[in-house]
Amino acid sequence: MARLPASDSVLCGQLLLIDREERTARQTGAALSRAMLTAPEVVVVEGGRSAAERLRRERFDIIIADLESLADLAMGIEDAILRLVKLAQGALILAIADGASVSTALVAMRAGAHDYVSKPISPEALAARIGELAHRHGRSRALAAEPATGPAVADFAGFVGSSSAMQFLYEQISRVAASAAPVFITGESGTGKDVCAEALHAQGPRSNKRFVAINCAAIPRDLMESELFGVTRGAFTGAHEDRKGAAELADGGTLFLDEIGEMDLSLQSKLLRFLQTGMVSRVGEVAARKVDVRVICATNRNPMQMIADRLFREDLFYRLHVLPIHLPPLRQRPTDIMVLARHFLARYAAEEHKQFAGFSADAAQVLAGAEWPGNVRQLQNLIRRIVVMFDGEEIDATMLMAADIESQAAAPSPVEPPRPDRSRQVLPMWQQEQRIIEDAIETFGGNISMAAAALQISPSTIYRKRQSWAEMAVAS
Numbered sequence: 001m002a003r004l005p006a007s008d009s010v011l012c013g014q015l016l017l018i019d020r021e022e023r024t025a026r027q028t029g030a031a032l033s034r035a036m037l038t039a040p041e042v043v044v045v046e047g048g049r050s051a052a053e054r055l056r057r058e059r060f061d062i063i064i065a066d067l068e069s070l071a072d073l074a075m076g077i078e079d080a081i082l083r084l085v086k087l088a089q090g091a092l093i094l095a096i097a098d099g100a101s102v103s104t105a106l107v108a109m110r111a112g113a114h115d116y117v118s119k120p121i122s123p124e125a126l127a128a129r130i131g132e133l134a135h136r137h138g139r140s141r142a143l144a145a146e147p148a149t150g151p152a153v154a155d156f157a158g159f160v161g162s163s164s165a166m167q168f169l170y171e172q173i174s175r176v177a178a179s180a181a182p183v184f185i186t187g188e189s190g191t192g193k194d195v196c197a198e199a200l201h202a203q204g205p206r207s208n209k210r211f212v213a214i215n216c217a218a219i220p221r222d223l224m225e226s227e228l229f230g231v232t233r234g235a236f237t238g239a240h241e242d243r244k245g246a247a248e249l250a251d252g253g254t255l256f257l258d259e260i261g262e263m264d265l266s267l268q269s270k271l272l273r274f275l276q277t278g279m280v281s282r283v284g285e286v287a288a289r290k291v292d293v294r295v296i297c298a299t300n301r302n303p304m305q306m307i308a309d310r311l312f313r314e315d316l317f318y319r320l321h322v323l324p325i326h327l328p329p330l331r332q333r334p335t336d337i338m339v340l341a342r343h344f345l346a347r348y349a350a351e352e353h354k355q356f357a358g359f360s361a362d363a364a365q366v367l368a369g370a371e372w373p374g375n376v377r378q379l380q381n382l383i384r385r386i387v388v389m390f391d392g393e394e395i396d397a398t399m400l401m402a403a404d405i406e407s408q409a410a411a412p413s414p415v416e417p418p419r420p421d422r423s424r425q426v427l428p429m430w431q432q433e434q435r436i437i438e439d440a441i442e443t444f445g446g447n448i449s450m451a452a453a454a455l456q457i458s459p460s461t462i463y464r465k466r467q468s469w470a471e472m473a474v475a476s
């Protein structure tokens, strides 16, 4: 058992790493600490029994468990995870499964693990996954997982961004582009999954053939099969002619199935058959034709959860999840925010014939500190909106606040001010001020920089005041 050094960051969390052998656990833990900008305190233990002992004495934010290492905790993965969940006191559990045994990971998720990663895993990918998991469950203040190492490439095949998470992504795309094996892209909405699919096509040997994208969420269910596999004349009312589907159109090239998680279960079986045989039959046709496509699919949902909820076929998942690529949310790569903002500003200023050339320091601070739930798309739309709405050489925080309709929509609508009531207790000044500031922070979803900009004070004032409120609360 060993405790690895924590960084001096204020955003530290407690992370328990369970591995089969202390040496491997220590190596993973150390690599993980290096891969995270705000390294959490990583405690490593060998095996499930040691983990249980530790958990009886201490609380953790996240538990990362190599499933095979839990063999000494209970007979079978399910019971081991159930025991771990009981001991975890609310900690998030991330299972590490052997790449070949996704079904084991599924058992772990059904028993209560929050997510899984399959081996082999890089510390960067693991760090990104931890950050995402923490965020999804509202623990991102406890654990922040932005990879720390410096970047080199700022632009790559349609992507802009130089964080180490993006460097890792560029490397992954370059490595898998040449293969014909299916790629499974995951990531929140607006992180660039479409850009990634196109980059894979453009960088691969099929780039001279077609890239055909089909959005499984945008097409009505009853039309989806004919869109995907084609239709023969007269097959149903409205089918006036023979038509190729996306699979045939993409022959020799790439078929991109966006939002695959929305596909109907019955069509999932047909897609599985197509992937197994490489043959398509148009709707209304018995004969099948051979097509050669590389399949890339994407989803912003958690596929393991969808399988657990029986919304996605497990056997189809096995077929598609050959080369997984995960796109990290923007908040986990804060160094990309200004790089992207400047990129979009240059683009839209040129398009709209505006003078804008940069951002004021306060605007940069607000942008860098925002959460970006809509990721790159949200940032892109915001910059575009400002360029259209305003004039000037520099974007400042006032323009940002005025144009940030997403945050305004999330903020509560103004209410009638209460009428004075002498019987009411008048709170001390510091408590009233605390209430105003905490309300503003809540309005901006915990984002201190945005709350500070709205209140027209600096973020450091908020931090200073929070410190003094804590002291006042102890004193009173």
Ligand SMILES: Nc1ncnc2c1ncn2[C@@H]1O[C@H](COP(=O)(O)OP(=O)(O)OP(=O)(O)O)[C@@H](O)[C@H]1O
Binding pocket: 158, 159, 160, 161, 187, 188, 189, 190, 191, 192, 193, 194, 195, 196, 299, 300, 340, 376, 377, 380
């Ligand atoms: N790294 C990036 N660099 C430049 N532009 C980006 C980057 N990531 C995303 N974008 C842009 O952001 C927008 C959203 O990207 P995209 O459609 O690929 O996201 P997505 O993950 O597929 O979203 P959804 O799940 O909602 O379909 C697009 O206009 C895209 O060009």
